[in-house]
Amino acid sequence: xxxxxxxxxxxxxxxxxxxxxxxxxxxxxxxxxxxxxxxxxxxxxxxxxxxxxxxxxxxxxxxxxxxxxxxxxxxxxxxxxxxxxxxxxxxxxxxxxxxxxxxxxxxxxxxxxxxxxxxxxxxxxxxxxxxxxxxxxxxxxxxxxxxxxxxxxxxxxxxxxxxxxxxxxxxxxxxxxxxxxxxxxxxxxxxxxxxxxxxxxxxxxxxxxxxxxxxxxxxxxxxxxxxxxxxxxxxxxxxxxxxxxxxxxxxxxxxxxxxxxxxxxxxxxxxxxxxxxxxxxxxxxxxxxxxxxxxxxxxxxxxxxxxxxxxxxxxxxxxxxxxxxxxxxxxxxxxxxxxxxxxxxxxxxxxxxxxxxxxxxxxxxxxxxxxxxxxxxxxxx
Numbered sequence: 410x411x412x413x414x415x416x417x418x419x420x421x422x423x424x425x426x427x428x429x430x431x432x433x434x435x436x437x438x439x440x441x442x443x444x445x446x447x448x449x450x451x452x453x454x455x456x457x458x459x460x461x462x463x464x465x466x467x468x469x470x471x472x473x474x475x476x477x478x479x480x481x482x483x484x485x486x487x488x489x490x491x492x493x494x495x496x497x498x499x500x501x502x503x504x505x506x507x508x509x510x511x512x513x514x515x516x517x518x519x520x521x522x523x524x525x526x527x528x529x530x531x532x533x534x535x536x537x538x539x540x541x542x543x544x545x546x547x548x549x550x551x552x553x554x555x556x557x558x559x560x561x562x563x564x565x566x567x568x569x570x571x572x573x574x575x576x577x578x579x580x581x582x583x584x585x586x587x588x589x590x591x592x593x594x595x596x597x598x599x600x601x602x603x604x605x606x607x608x609x610x611x612x613x614x615x616x617x618x619x620x621x622x623x624x625x626x627x628x629x630x631x632x633x634x635x636x637x638x639x640x641x642x643x644x645x646x647x648x649x650x651x652x653x654x655x656x657x658x659x660x661x662x663x664x665x666x667x668x669x670x671x672x673x674x675x676x677x678x679x680x681x682x683x684x685x686x687x688x689x690x691x692x693x694x695x696x697x698x699x700x701x702x703x704x705x706x707x708x709x710x711x712x713x714x715x716x717x718x719x720x721x722x723x724x725x726x727x728x729x730x731x732x733x734x735x736x737x738x739x740x741x742x743x744x745x746x747x748x749x750x751x752x753x754x755x756x757x758x759x760x761x762x763x764x765x766x767x768x769x770x771x772x773x774x775x776x777x778x779x780x781x782x783x784x785x786x787x788x789x790x
Contacts, residue, residue, distance in 0.1 A: 420441050422443060425573070436465075486787075527600055528598060583597075634681055642692055650709070721739055
């Protein structure tokens with residue numbers, strides 16, 4: 410029984426950060442009812458539901474929100490929810506008659522979570538975009554990549570998931586806690602452009618102190634420093650070192666066979682390019698696994714760079730049960746860990762309408778009410 414057991418969440422089908430938020434809440438025990446479109450619209454990358462693992466742990470009901478009956482059914486569902494997740498462009502839910510003013514009037518304790526790229530207002534609020542666009546405007550994208558090449562998108566981890574879905578999940582839980590005291594719900598406006606900016610808060614202080622240059626690969630956390638970055642090994646694979654503190658740096662040099670007195674001072678920025686070349690030459694002399702055997706077990710801030718497949722088999726991940734097999738698909742297990750009320754994956758991604766009737770009964774709908782919802786077009790099994 411996770412820490413969010415007893416919390417009811419109504420999630421309207423979306424892509425990317427919305428489902429990730431719903432997954433986080435479901436993993437922690439929330440009862441998430443997914444309101445799916447009646448037909449698979451092949452949103453996003455067109456994955457079949459079985460392998461769209463971010464939808465794990467939900468139950469589903471289908472609904473046509475463009476019909477008057479569909480809106481009425483959605484209002485009935487929202488009246489019993491503690492929180493709502495929606496990921497449409499600003500104004501869409503209002504035009505459907507399902508905006509926060511309407512839902513909060515019927516359910517004053519409701520937390521209404523809204524996931525967008527640009528936010529609910531502002532000059533860009535109505536513009537289309539994706540993760541890469543939001544992190545470009547926040548400054549995060551500019552800082553990532555080689556100095557002489559274009560910026561490199563860090564997958565869609567910073568905008569969609571870290572600055573988007575995870576931030577919305579945090580906001581929803583904050584608002585739920587506040588509602589326990591005030592008895593009042595509210596709107597959570599989560600914008601990925603602001604979330605990705607928030608993730609870069611540390612660099613605001615570093616820039617103000619002169620410790621950060623607005624130039625890629627010129628700083629100690631962006632591969633500018635020779636002791637913080639990735640190196641190719643003899644077998645064409647890679648290792649990662651992050652020996653920031655002097656004691657770890659000295660230990661690293663000792664293990665890889667470089668006399669520290671033969672190098673300039675660790676934080677001598679002007680000497681970093683030459684030092685990086687020295688490191689490159691040394692790390693190219695052994696395979697990734699040879700370096701692992703030599704460096705693991707020592708406090709030198711070293712790791713092999715693993716693929717997604719390799720990461721699942723690493724002894725540390727295996728020991729901590731960091732991955733779970735759900736419906737035959739290995740995937741990251743719920744995080745973080747709780748000592749008394751651990752989270753868990755409560756089921757495979759539901760097919761459209763799967764287990765919806767069971768969910769309705771658990772939400773307190775009686776037989777006649779369930780029949781009414783079916784008559785209004787709510788599809789469920």
